[in-house]
Amino acid sequence: MVSLHNRKFISADSDKCVGCQVCEYACSFTHDKVFNAVKSRIRVVRSNQSMKSIALTCRKCQEPACVAACPRDALSQSLETGTIIIDQDQCNGCGWCIEACNYGAMMMHPESKTVYVCDLCQYRPDGPQCVKWCPEEALTVVTSDVLAQKARLNAIKKLFQEHEELEK
Amino acid sequence: MFGYAGRVLYVDLTTGKTRTEKLPQETAKSVIGGIGLGMHFWLTNSKAKVDPLSPENPLVLAIGPLSGTMFPTGGNGHAFISKSPLTGGVAEAVSHGTFGTELKRAGYDAVIITGKSKKPVYLWIDDDNIALKDAAHLWGVSPAEVETTLKDEIGDYYIRVAAIGLAGEKQSRIANIINDQTRAAGRTGLGAVMGSKNLKAIAVRGTHDVAVAKPDLFVEMVQDFHERMKGPAAQKHRTLGTVQNLTINNTLTCLPTNNFNNSYFLDAGKINADVLNEGYVTRIIACNSCAMRCEHEAAIKEGTFKGTMARMEYDNLWAFGPNCGVANMNYIIKAAERCNYYGMDATSVGSTIAFLMDCHEKGLLSHEDLEGVDPHFGNEKAIYTLTDKIGKREGIGEKLADGVKVAAEKIGKNSAELAMQIKGLELSGYDLRCLKTTALAAAVSFRGADHNRSGIYAVDIRGTVDRLKAEKGSGKIVKDHEDIYNIIDSLIVCKNAKGTFDEEFADMAKLYAAATGFEVTPQELRQAGERIQALAKLINKREGLSRKDDTLPPKIMNQPVADDGAAKGAVVTKDELDMMLDDYYEVRGYSKDGVPTDAKLKELGLEKYAKEN
Missing domain, CATH: 1.10.569.10 (Aldehyde Ferredoxin Oxidoreductase Protein, subunit A, domain 2)
Structure with missing residues (x-):
């Protein structure tokens, strides 16, 4: 089982995300060869107050609530990558996993009527296509450790900038 | 069909009846989409000299073959088309955001709205299910609030909404139609047309796939344009704006x-x-x-x-x-x-x-x-x-709420001399006295004074032409720019992205073929641009506009630029305007009165439109 420290997921930087939804197109095109945001595994949300946007998708949780919630054992977590594996024959579209997920990452497919979720484009040698396509470089594949490192780097950048401004 | 949804929705607000029809392939190829398709449907669904604020004036919503696809700026556009209460000629305005994307996924290339509802309603397009819903509680509410309310009410936070505000309800001739909170189909008073129909909003949810004819080539082009948009062509828009x-x-x-x-x-x-x-x-x-x-x-x-x-x-x-x-x-x-x-x-x-x-x-x-x-x-x-007063039509706002032309009629006393409008549409922020090629484009623009029918100010400002000279040859330059803009507004791609097209017609023809599977040459696409221009002219002719309306405001012709500098003293004289008009009409194949000749109509395949009207 891959340790939590090494588990990779897709993170969006809300300072960089402009809400263009290119990731949604990239996702539906990669998986279904069509353009349809409703079939995308990553979805963009914009706040009408601040006009800030962010893209959300599966965070490959430790002890994922979606897996625990499934009454038919249709969901399991990959030991290798932490992605959620869906047994299409077992899933009956009851939606308990959708209810259980705090990030809105589990979604009902409009045609198969079973759930689907980010698989990190596991069959693509160049990795997740949303990350590749994001015009603002707002999406990255990270581990929680890298996220913490980035946050620390940003914090000191801010600190030093403020410091420099005071010195001016 | 690829690219296109292949369906057209008809909504009769008087009877509450709706129906769909197939989009004929020939129509799609002939007028592309967006404003071209909208003008086609407006002209074929209306009678001559219709009162713009009457139930008989159709309001057409149209999108293009790229809407709903991944093509950058192309995936999101929509256009409203009608007869303008401001100009009496063709009304068209393009907007972006996400509304057009959703309409394509709902499966419609155009929505033709006729008649008038007895009570305020909104149109709810939920894929194949169409409903007219009571909008009494939305009357008087701002477009942004309408959007928020409908999302709550329908219980779907991803629906898209285009709505009018108080000004549209009160049929202000400068009212617009706002979508996605901040975007607008702004010019020519389309909000008043919507208001006159008691139609407060259009809400859309679409879940269908959008497929293109040559997906791999199409996505390759998308990738190429992503790169171009990171470069100098988009620099201005990415930075200061x-x-x-x-x-x-x-x-x-x-x-x-x-x-x-x-x-x-x-x-x-x-x-x-x-x-x-x-x-x-x-x-x-x-x-x-x-x-x-x-x-x-x-x-x-x-x-x-x-x-x-x-x-x-x-x-x-x-x-x-x-x-x-x-x-x-x-x-x-x-x-x-x-x-x-x-x-x-x-x-x-x-x-x-x-x-x-x-x-x-x-x-x-x-x-x-x-x-x-x-x-x-x-x-x-x-x-x-x-x-505020104009928005509410309150007090002096009542005089002003229908734009400068009507305001000048109400105020009288030669105030028309001060009204900066062409065909009734107010000028935008370019002084035509010292941008003379732009002056010609503004005069002939079918929707009235506007820089957005040709974007020609760029050639004056960059010095491609002598901006202070009215010259023969300006007609050809204006024509070329108009034809490109007609295609931009029909494919619907964003005008701000124009600089990312290396050779407009060649790039756009390749894009159109990749999306729709209809092979066109750059020349054929240019001709489609010309066709859309002529279609707009046919509408304006039918509604009574002619050469006399292809003119400039009195100040542009009589009041010289007062400020020091190269432009001091500049005006566009009547002679200069006439010379440029003649030049332009000749290049366009129009008569001296600014109307497409029979030969030109035949060349463009538009004889049937002329016969019907």
């Missing part, structure tokens, strides 16, 4: 100031792109599918208007700023925000206020007329107060 035009125009003494009494604004430095971006812009956001994101959201951070937010572009900033002599950014942003609140075209509102200020300074208004407002140039409080 369109407001940069303010400084450029001022430097060339072609920045209309104080209702075109001046062409240079002394205080431009107080409201330029640097001031806006450093002090106000909090976010730059993108429309759906766009890789160059340009929408500058400006927020007022302190003072009376703290918390006010509006999208700021050159045109709304110019209309309330230099054109009203105002150099206070807080009031300019506030006035722009009020326009969004009431659902009004900021360019027309600002220009109408500038006109009132001019009338006031020339002593054409009585004390009673003014109701305590002091509309002198530079009075920032007046732009705010008057915008």
Whole structure:
């Protein structure tokens, strides 16, 4: 089982995300060869107050609530990558996993009527296509450790900038 | 069909009946989509000399073959088309955001709305299920609030909404249709047409796939354009935004100031792109599918208007700023925000206020007329107060709410001499006296004074032509630019992305074929641009417009540029205009009266439109 420290997921930087939804197109095109945001595994949300946007998708949780919630054992977590594996024959579209997920990452497919979720484009040698396509470089594949490192780097950048401004 | 949804939705508001029809392949190929398709459906579903605010005037919503696809800026556009209550000719306005994307996924290329509802309603397009729903509780509500309310009510936070505000309900001829909170089909008074039908909003949810004919080639092109949009062609839009035009125009003494009494604004430095971006812009956001994101959201951070937010572009900033002599950014942003609140075209509102200020300074208004407002140039409080009054049609706002042409009729006393309009549509922020090729384009523009029918100001401003000279040959330049813009507005791609097309027709023909599978040559696409232009002219001819309407405002022809600089003394004389018109009509294959000749109609395959009308 891959340790939590090494588990990779897709993170969006809300300072960089402009809400263009290119990731949604990239996702539906990669998986279904069509353009349809409703079939995308990553979805963009914009706040009408601040006009800030962010893209959300599966965070490959430790002890994922979606897996625990499934009454038919249709969901399991990959030991290798932490992605959620869906047994299409077992899933009956009851939606308990959708209810259980705090990030809105589990979604009902409009045609198969079973759930689907980010698989990190596991069959693509160049990795997740949303990350590749994001015009603002707002999406990255990270581990929680890298996220913490980035946050620390940003914090000191801010600190030093403020410091420099005071010195001016 | 690929690219196209292949279906057209008809909605009769009088009977409440709806039906769908197939989109004929030949129609799609002939007029492409967007404004071309909209004008086709308007012309074939209306009778001559229809009253624009009557139930008999259809309102057409059309999208293009690229809407709903991943093509950057192409995935998101939509257009409204009708007869304009402002000009009496063709009304068209394109908007972006995400509304068009959703309509494509719902499975429609166009929606043709006819008749008039007895009560306020909104149109709910939920894939194949169409419903007219009661909108009594939305009447009087701002477009942004309508969107929020409908999302809650329908219980889907991803539905998309286009709505009118109070101004549209009150049939103000400068009312617009706002979608996705901040975007607008702004010009030519389409909000009034929607209001006259008691149609408050259109809400859309679409879940169908959008498929293109050659997916791999198409996505390869998308990738190529993503790269281009990171380069110099999109630099202006990615950084300071369109407001940069303010400084450029001022430097060339072609920045209309104080209702075109001046062409240079002394205080431009107080409201330029640097001031806006450093002090106000909090976010730059993108429309759906766009890789160059340009929408500058400006927020007022302190003072009376703290918390006010509006999208700021050159045109709304110019209309309330230099054109009203105002150099206070807080009031300019506030006035722009009020326009969004009431659902009004900021360019027309600002220009109408500038006109009132001019009338006031020339002593054409009585004390009673003014109701305590002091509309002198530079009075920032007046732009705010008057915008509110126009939005509500309250007091003096009643005189102004239908734009400058109607306002001049109501005020009388030669005030028409001060009205900066062509065909009834207010001018945008380019001084035509010293941008003479632009002057020709504005005169012949089928929707009235506007830079957005050709984008020709670029050739004047960049010095591709001598901007102070009216010359033979300008007709050809205007024609070429118009044809490109007609295709831009029919495929629907964003005008801000024009610079990313290396060779417009070649790139666009390849794109169109990849999306639809219909092979076209660049020449055929150019001809489609020409066809759409002629179609618009046929509408205008049928509705009674002719060469006499392809003209310029009195100030442009009689009042020379007053400010020092290369442009000092410039006007466009009647002779110059006539010479350029003749040149233009000849290149276009139009008669001396500005109408497509029979030979030209035959060449473009438009004989049947001329016969029917």
